[in-house]
Amino acid sequence: MISRSHKQVLLSVLIATVLGGAVVADAAAQARSSDRSGNERRGRDSARAEVLYPEATREEPKAKASSKMGGKLQKLFAAYNKDDFEQTRTLAEEIIAADSANEYDKAVANQLASQAAYNLDDSAAAKQYLEQAVALNQLDNNGHLQALLMLAQLQLQDEQYAEGLANLDKYFAESGSQKPEELVIKGQALYQTEKYAEAIPVLKAAIDASSDPKDNWNQLLMAAYSEAGQTGEAVKEAEALAARNPADKKAQLNLASMYMQADQMDKAAAVMDALRTTGQLTEEREYKQLYSIYANTENKERDVIAVINEGLSNGILKPDYQVYLALAQSYYYSDQIPQAIEAWQNAAPLSKDGETYLNLARVLHSEDRIPEAKQAARDALAKGVRNPADANKIINLK
Template identity: 85%
Template structure:
């Protein structure tokens, strides 16, 4: 019968949803707000305290007397979104012997945003690292710079560095924001630390009044990869119950049932989608007939699904499809139809093994001339054991 990998089916559904790159843009927006808070905190208005539980003692840094004018020009360029000028002015302050650590920290902070908008990722990270190392920004600016650095490192697949930065961020800021915990959970998932990802993702979901569905999907995938199939199924069932009209949630549930070897339940979910006309992609029809092919006494269901998929033009008439159809006809005692399907499958095979199977079936049906021709075709395409084909060819 046909082999199938439920694990791959799960990942194919989830991967596009889970591994997006929008979090860096959010970090930029937060960092820009922090820049304004940094300036406002030095004026009359008081900045919102974003990290009230932070263990870091907030420094009382002040601009040096000699850098006041240059800092004003820097802020003016940044507020005009003149990122090239912002970076030029910031670099001048960073290189100046008259600038103190606070001046340089602020300059690095604004330069990081300018470099980010200029699509210079390497420079963005360097500026952020320098701003953090100088340790002169208020907590808002310091920790948001750290969060943005972590996300950029992860985006650049610097997973060890990104996770280390995140760990430092959470340890010192004491932030427990669910959208930030998810960043760590996703990074742990991407680095195949599935068991470590699970408690982080659970904490994020528990802390959010409205957790996003893709957070739950990521948790489900982490359970599955960690070998905690029962938990993965529970998560998939909850998501499917919450979103009964969401085809993706239903497909995920079917895939989880397959992984848990609960083929009857998987088939029920897929058949419901089929009845509603929601199976519109080749992989979905293949998933359904594969479920039946891996379930005892479901050959007629395999046949029905494949023929429907072919009639609708959703399934491509390839070797795999015709082979599954031939096997299902054969094991349901519909030998003439099986032979016809094998005849269609054999020319599409990469070798002659399918022709050889056809020859054997034809021989067992007493159709010797046809069996000999199929055996010759098998030899022409190449088989592992030519002697098997020659035995049929040499029949008297």
């Protein structure tokens, strides 16, 4: 399984981009043209923004700015275009509160206020403005649907998963969009809510729809397969990623982890050892992962020994209890008893109880090193063991 911390690193929620300039320009043109008698239609048509959603199912409203608010809307857009976000928000609030403003005026004001709040790092206010802009349902498809998408993204960012997913579903239903970068947002949200089986087809659709899918999309799909228990598919994704990025250490480590989950220890070891021989294992956890793979594979005791001794000699592995214990066991099962005893002697003082001392006493006894065996048994009793009689039996040897 993928750890929660890894999920958060791998799967940080995508931040919405601000509404496109074309959308703002279209609304601004309406504000300007509403002040020009007889020129409303011509002014609006000439400034019509590019249609971003040609497959939209939402019926676009025919709303326009009121004549009374035209001047205020022009000032609002002027402030926004100068990146004066404090002034943008102030002017937008005035329009929202004005009795003479119609619903379209208020929708546009909320739209611009959301952008200002977002740029001022006020995500909570941005969401409120976006909610009002969407609820008023007066913007053209470009503005309305982008507002809906941004609202969903901000909700997901704030872990409001139910609300964010509901708005994403509404967005896809109304926009007809199949843009891969937007599908990934939904796939990611489903993954974060542990709906792994639902996330898989959405992520696959995003990857298939993209001419250049990002590697982190494939990593997310791999993780979804893994969490859904589809280990074979997860391995295939990991292999594909590693093949595309042979020099990417992270991709190789992910592949090794997937092989381990699939209980393909030989393959996992081969990947990790290739990294070791090229000097790419630079962290303690990586050395521990490799010697653990060998420790869980038959007849690989000498490989465990080689990896641990290398890690200790280069200072990457810390000489802790688990390291010495694995080293002792590997020496013991490869019939290198003196080395095993030395490793157990290093491990025993670091143990939380006396069981390791007791094991050391037994081995020393089997090697006829009786005085040392008795001392190890006394040390075992001093640290505490489950069955003191076993230690006393060695201590009382004649």
